[in-house]
Amino acid sequence: MKLYTRTGDDGSSGLFGGDRVSKSHLRLVAYGTLDELNAIMGLVRLHATPACADEATLLRVQHDLFVLGAILATPAARQELLGSRMSRPTWELADMEADIDRLTALAPPMTAFVLPGGTAASAHTHLARTVCRRAEREVVALTYEEPMNPVVQTYLNRLSDWLFALARAENAVAGVADIQWVPKG
Numbered sequence: 001m002k003l004y005t006r007t008g009d010d011g012s013s014g015l016f017g018g019d020r021v022s023k024s025h026l027r028l029v030a031y032g033t034l035d036e037l038n039a040i041m042g043l044v045r046l047h048a049t050p051a052c053a054d055e056a057t058l059l060r061v062q063h064d065l066f067v068l069g070a071i072l073a074t075p076a077a078r079q080e081l082l083g084s085r086m087s088r089p090t091w092e093l094a095d096m097e098a099d100i101d102r103l104t105a106l107a108p109p110m111t112a113f114v115l116p117g118g119t120a121a122s123a124h125t126h127l128a129r130t131v132c133r134r135a136e137r138e139v140v141a142l143t144y145e146e147p148m149n150p151v152v153q154t155y156l157n158r159l160s161d162w163l164f165a166l167a168r169a170e171n172a173v174a175g176v177a178d179i180q181w182v183p184k185g
Contacts, residue, residue: 019075026145030138031072037135038065040128044166047121052103052169061159064089068152072139075146089155096158103165107172112180118171125170129163132156 045058067089116126136156142148171178 026138026142027072030135030142031069033131033135033138034065034069034072037128037131038062038069040124040131041065043124044121044128047119047124047170048166049121049170049173051173052106052121053166057099060091064091064155068155071149071152072142088151091155093154093158096162100158100162100165103162103169107165107168107178110168110178112182114168115179115181116167117179118167118176119174121170121174122167122176125163125167129160129167132160132163136160 041058041062044053045055045062048058116130117123133156136153139148139153139156143153168178
């Protein structure tokens, strides 16, 4: 299989099911951001502390992001093409929320807004969080244009919370204090 097809040279891209849309279409923008987030999650995997997030959990998130991208790459009228394996992420929200609670317990209580930074693991995780929030905003914008599976938006909203909790836990486990935002003036 060749990596190039030349079919996108005109500025269009194919959706799952055969439809073609502009590469600037909100759908492509959203799943392109998921691809970016997935790449950053690869960096998070390189730096994560096993006490905070094990390899299996981080890989699960990456696989789930791929599933969400597939959902976004498939028009609503053709979602049946995805089949059961690609129609929803594997990490249930209740389980993700339980892990958010576990991670939150590893860090001291928040008393101020937190600036990204600290350890490399925390900084990369904060970067992932911000890209996750952007992907969520893009999915929300897309829902105003066409029907969208709500699981994508909900998963991204919860994932950004998990990433924030993970970033704080990474600093706490390393013995590095979060950088607090202190207003000047």
